[in-house]
Amino acid sequence: MLTIAAARPAAYSFDLSTTALLVIDMQRDFLEPGGFGASLGNDVEQLRRTITPLAALLAGARAAGLTVVHTREGHLPDLSDCPPAKLHRGAPSLRIGDAGPNGRILIRGEYGHDIVDELAPLPGEPVIDKPGKGAFYATGLDALLTERNIHSLLVTGVTTEVCVHTTVREANDRGYECLVLADCVGSYFPEFQRVGLDMIAAQGGIFGWVAESTDVLAVLPSTPVLQPSS
Amino acid sequence: MGRIGPVTAAPYPWPYDGAADTAHTALLCIDWQTDFCGPGGYVDAMGYDIGLTRAGLPATARLLAHARALGMLVVHTREGHDPDLSDLPANKRWRSAQIGAEIGAPGPCGRILVKGEPGWEIVPEVAPAPGEVIIDKPGKGAFYATNLDLVLRTRGITHLILTGITTDVCVHTTMREANDRGYECLILADCTGATDKGNHDAALHMVTMQGGVFGCVATSDDVIAATTQ
Numbered sequence: 324m325l326t327i328a329a330a331r332p333a334a335y336s337f338d339l340s341t342t343a344l345l346v347i348d349m350q351r352d353f354l355e356p357g358g359f360g361a362s363l364g365n366d367v368e369q370l371r372r373t374i375t376p377l378a379a380l381l382a383g384a385r386a387a388g389l390t391v392v393h394t395r396e397g398h399l400p401d402l403s404d405c406p407p408a409k410l411h412r413g414a415p416s417l418r419i420g421d422a423g424p425n426g427r428i429l430i431r432g433e434y435g436h437d438i439v440d441e442l443a444p445l446p447g448e449p450v451i452d453k454p455g456k457g458a459f460y461a462t463g464l465d466a467l468l469t470e471r472n473i474h475s476l477l478v479t480g481v482t483t484e485v486c487v488h489t490t491v492r493e494a495n496d497r498g499y500e501c502l503v504l505a506d507c508v509g510s511y512f513p514e515f516q517r518v519g520l521d522m523i524a525a526q527g528g529i530f531g532w533v534a535e536s537t538d539v540l541a542v543l544p545s546t547p548v549l550q551p552s553s
Numbered sequence: 554m555g556r557i558g559p560v561t562a563a564p565y566p567w568p569y570d571g572a573a574d575t576a577h578t579a580l581l582c583i584d585w586q587t588d589f590c591g592p593g594g595y596v597d598a599m600g601y602d603i604g605l606t607r608a609g610l611p612a613t614a615r616l617l618a619h620a621r622a623l624g625m626l627v628v629h630t631r632e633g634h635d636p637d638l639s640d641l642p643a644n645k646r647w648r649s650a651q652i653g654a655e656i657g658a659p660g661p662c663g664r665i666l667v668k669g670e671p672g673w674e675i676v677p678e679v680a681p682a683p684g685e686v687i688i689d690k691p692g693k694g695a696f697y698a699t700n701l702d703l704v705l706r707t708r709g710i711t712h713l714i715l716t717g718i719t720t721d722v723c724v725h726t727t728m729r730e731a732n733d734r735g736y737e738c739l740i741l742a743d744c745t746g747a748t749d750k751g752n753h754d755a756a757l758h759m760v761t762m763q764g765g766v767f768g769c770v771a772t773s774d775d776v777i778a779a780t781t782q
Contacts, residue, residue, distance in 0.1 A: 408570075412569040496692030
């Protein structure tokens with residue numbers, strides 16, 4: 324059992340064999356100019372600061388033999404899995420399915436829908452495609468984690484108050500112990516980054532724990548101590 | 554039957570499709586339980602000010618009467634666990650113990666957050682009327698491990714108006730779940746409340762970003778004013 328004493332609101336303990344690193348929606352559509360995030364008027368630089376620490380954490384997790392799971396938000400090309408309320412609300416300059424500089428916005432198979440090069444999944448690492456903000460709804464994530472006997476999640480990705488928060492809330496209700504890594508999650512809005520992390524650790528850790536990626540790297544072994552799950 | 558909308562709301566006039574038929578709109582009353590807003594309940598035992606979580610009760614009671622008069626579907630939810638705690642995740646129990654209000658332990662209102670105990674009951678101001686749907690849920694979200702989605706789809710519900718406590722925890726989790734499932738959601742600022750005013754305000758603000766990433770925010774007066782019979 325490894326322990327991160329610096330986590331808030333209290334120390335967080337996890338076992339390598341029952342822990343996964345979850346990398347949420349580090350997609351070009353959210354992180355690069357010309358994508359969906361930018362079309363909503365957001366400054367993508369606010370999210371890009373997560374790439375370097377997350378790349379280091381990903382390397383450390385792989386070296387330690389941790390299960391790594393990536394997620395992507397997106398829809399089928401015919402938009403049959405996109406609720407009308409999601410498609411039509413608001414007034415973005417580009418809607419889901421519209422043609423953008425990186426292909427059709429948030430459509431599976433398009434260049435913009437895929438994960439940024441710096442954090443590209445390795446062959447064999449599961450990639451969960453999800454139609455919503457939460458990674459559990461309408462996906463096989465819960466079954467995948469159950470099959471691999473995962474109980475603890477190290478949570479990273481974007482954006483803090485939307486997809487990361489929704490997924491952590493879903494995971495918490497399902498009994499998973501979530502440690503959110505502050506420097507590896509990002510919001511377009513600094514205020515939501517701060518309050519989003521505070522909400523997770525509030526009321527005795529009502530949704531989970533919060534720490535920094537360096538806290539995790541400090542306790543991870545540099546060589547695998549377990550066989551990867553089959 | 555009537556119609557609701559367009560409601561003056563942020564960030565857009567709700568709903569996205571102009572107006573909602575009251576036959577396809579449900580009023581959700583989330584976790585108005587003594588444990589969260591009554592003296593001696595779970596939140597009180599944790600040392601929080603229940604004045605903050607009770608603040609939305611008068612407006613919710615008024616909107617509840619409005620919804621009943623319109624014949625709208627009203628759904629109440631309750632967070633709680635079986636008496637043997639078989640549906641209580643170990644980490645949820647551990648964390649509640651750390652802050653001095655262990656789920657399942659005896660308190661002034663019976664065993665904390667246990668089904669059938671006085672503290673688990675909905676407070677009288679917004680008590681369910683006979684025949685109204687009550688969803689018992691083991692988590693923060695009202696969709697996980699419940700039949701809420703089935704009940705709503707069976708009744709043809711497409712639009713949801715959310716009230717309840719607490720804004721940033723159970724109401725927000727439920728709104729996020731509903732939004733992913735395609736329901737068009739409206740959360741009411743005066744019919745919700747949190748243990749921390751800052752978290753209440755931030756949770757409402759989050760809804761309005763990105764063109765309404767989870768739906769819209771309004772008040773009960775806005776809903777009543779936008780209702781036509």
